[in-house]
Amino acid sequence: MSSTAADVVRLLTVRGETLAVAESLTGGLVAAEITSVPGASKAFRGSVTAYATALKHELLGVDAALLAARGAVDAQVAAQMAVGVREALGADWGIATTGVAGPEPQDGQPVGTVFVAVDGPFGADSGSAPGGKVEALRLNGDRAEIRRESVRSVLAVLLTELAGEQTGNERAQDTEQNGGF
Numbered sequence: 001m002s003s004t005a006a007d008v009v010r011l012l013t014v015r016g017e018t019l020a021v022a023e024s025l026t027g028g029l030v031a032a033e034i035t036s037v038p039g040a041s042k043a044f045r046g047s048v049t050a051y052a053t054a055l056k057h058e059l060l061g062v063d064a065a066l067l068a069a070r071g072a073v074d075a076q077v078a079a080q081m082a083v084g085v086r087e088a089l090g091a092d093w094g095i096a097t098t099g100v101a102g103p104e105p106q107d108g109q110p111v112g113t114v115f116v117a118v119d120g121p122f123g124a125d126s127g128s129a130p131g132g133k134v135e136a137l138r139l140n141g142d143r144a145e146i147r148r149e150s151v152r153s154v155l156a157v158l159l160t161e162l163a164g165e166q167t168g169n170e171r172a173q174d175t176e177q178n179g180g181f
Contacts, residue, residue: 004155005033011162012043017092017121019158021047022060022085024072024098025114029151045091050081056098060084071107072098075134078115082132086119093120093162095154099137101146112139112146116154118161133161 012019021030021044031047034040048059053072056062061084062077070077078098086094099114100106119132135157139146 006037008159009037009040018045019093020045020085020089020091022081022096023049025101026097026150045089073107073109075115078117079134082117082119095158097150097154101143114150118158
């Protein structure tokens with residue numbers, strides 16, 4: 001269990017919010033990391049491991065034309081996976097991983113190309129585009145290292161978003177308590 005996963009579960013639980021996970025190259029490792037945290041059931045709704053490209057469309061609602069044009073290893077695909085799993089599993093937050101762990105390139109993308117995405121109830125001043133936040137990663141290492149770093153990265157992006165939302169909410173409450181100043 002990572003401290004990041006524990007922090008994610010703690011923040012979600014405190015906020016009374018839930019999480020759903022869509023995974024491709026990580027094959028369930030993100031869900032396993034989250035569920036290794038005691039009490040994760042208070043916040044974790046579930047996951048979809050859509051390893052096959054067709055399942056990204058069929059289960060997560062990723063645009064079929066996008067998949068046909070760009071393949072599964074794409075920033076927009078990651079974003080749509082996060083939105084799709086959030087909607088499909090009825091969660092406040094959705095996160096997704098898609099990429100190439102190796103040993104061979106896929107969809108014209110080199111090994112180590114990974115996209116992680118977060119979709120959630122972003123505030124108006126969060127700085128995240130509609131449809132969430134996507135990070136493009138270029139990872140080095142063998143297949144296991146790329147998959148591990150993908151898990152670490154998607155949880156870190158989610159934690160940053162959760163902490164930012166928390167800070168924003170606290171600032172709003174402080175302003176109200178201090179007479180709007």
